Amino acid sequence: MDAYERIDRAIDTASEDLRRLSLDIHSHPELNFEEHHAHQALTDFLDAEGFEVVRGAHTMPTAFRAVAGSGGPSVALLSEYDALPGIGHACGHNLIAIAGVGAGVGLRAGLEGRPGTVVILGSPAEEGGAGKQILIEQHAFDGLDAALMAHPAPMDNATPKVQAMQHVRVEYFGRNAHAAAMPWMGLNALDALVLGYNALSVLRQQILPTDRIHGVFTQAGVKPNIIPDYTEALYYVRSATMAELANLKERVKACLESAATATGCRVGIHWEGRPYTDLVSNEPLAERYCTHMAALGLPVGKLPWFGASTDMGNVSYVLPTIHPMFCIPSDPLNxxxxxxFTEAAATEEAHERTIRVAKAMARAAYDLIADPAILAQVKADFAAQVPAPGDPLKR
Ligand SMILES: [Zn+2]
Ligand SMILES: [Zn+2]
Known part of the structure; x- marks a missing residue:
């Protein structure tokens, strides 16, 4: 039996357990950094599989690191398992969880005695918590040669172009007044909030097609007869690259400040959380993935654009990375x-696709470990695409 057969067989053997894990995680949706149930279920499985498991790894109670094999090139396979408020696993992270774990089980079987290290990283809080940036800061990727993860979507795309993103919270501080008796005494923080929103809406006509600005009002006053003295909004700002994001942030800031000037309010602009970088897909590694997906009966293309953000982008600035999107049967409008999409993530068809994706990832990772020429190509592509690792603004 050759290595690919060993990989496929190990993943097929684990498929029933992986299906159980996936449905278990799907029916226990947990938010950012609170994925205790999923963490327990996945680490129990990997422990039983004989991996060396560190629970609560890299300073996060719901992160884990599971290692098998030794020496040789080292490859990280990533699992995500956080859900969304109100709509459960509407991003299908239950499938990402088992794709990473399944690929790790397959890769270990493929290596069988050959030098090479399999690292399955359980990565919390993709939905806004930038868990992978924390993994980076905690040196989880030090010494590793590549990282692979796959994400469900309504279409296949081996090299999605995801956006760099940062959150901004804006506050306006005005002055209360009776809205009928003495409105001229007020400084209307709601007017500032609305003017800031409208300024951004006008700006949207003049920005790049790859830019996005979208937000919600989180505090907008308490009673119509009290002129609001405090309001707040939260926006996400996204661009194709970190350099373009830096430019867009300045324009967003100017819009938000203009509203304060117009109304006489004071403004507080807070760029919050860790920024998500754009995604640098490693071309030779993506090629290997595409080759194996085609061999497994699911040919994958390379589409020019997918509008979203992922903290896997941050990983892609640190080491060679792929983050293909894989199609699960779902309504493209939903x-x-x-x-x-929450429903789609629990179907048998979605599981079957995920199993094939796990095989393709494990085979691509195996190629990188077993063939020094492929590893060299992967490293050269990374060096060419990310000239200054750790300094995204230079890209
Ligand atoms: Zn999502
Ligand atoms: Zn997601």
């Missing part, structure tokens, strides 16, 4: 982050 994609990720909708209730119908």
């Amino acid at each position: 994609a990720n982050h909708t209730a119908p």
Whole structure:
């Protein structure tokens, strides 16, 4: 039996357990950094499989690191398992969880005595918590040669172009007044909030097609007869690259400040959380993935664009990375982050696709470990695409 057969057989053997894990995680949706049930279920499985498991790894109670094999090139396979508020696993992270774990089990079987290290990283809080940036800061990827993860979507795409993103919270501080008796005494923080929103809406006509600005009002006053003295909004700002994001952030800031000037309010602009970088897909590694997906009967293309963000982007600035999107049968108009996608993530068809994706990832990772020429190509591509690792603004 050759290595690919060993990989496929190990993943097929684990498929029933992986299906159980996936449905278990799907029926216990947990938010950012609170994925205790999923963490327990996945680490129990990997422990039983004979991996060397560190629970609560890299300073996060719901992160884990599971290792098999030794020496040789080292490859990270990533699992995600956080859900969304109100709509459960509407991003299908239950499938990402088992794709990473399944690929790790397959890769270990493929290596069988050959030098090479399999590292399955359980990665919390993809939905806004930038868990992988914390993994980076905690040196989880030090010494590793590549990282692979796959994400369900309504279409296949081996090299999605995801956006760099940062959150901004804006506050306006005005002055209360009776809205009928003495409105001229007020400084209307709601007017500032609305003007800031409208300024951003006007800006949207003049920005790149790859830019996004979208937000919600989180505090907008308490009673119509009290001129609001405090309001707050939260926006996400996204661009194709970190350099373009830096430019867009300045323009967003100017819009938000202009609203304060117009109304006489004071503004507080807070760029919060860890930024998500764009995604640098490693071309030779993506090629290997595409080759294996085609061999497994699911040919995958390379589409020019997919509008979203992922903290796997941050990983892609640190080491060679792929993050293919894989199709699960779903209504294209009800994609990720909708209730119908939650349903799609639990279907048998979605599981079957995920199993094939796990095989393709494990085979691609095996190629990188077993063939020094492929590893060299992967490293050269990384060096060419990310000239200054750890300094995204230079890209
Ligand atoms: Zn999502
Ligand atoms: Zn997601």
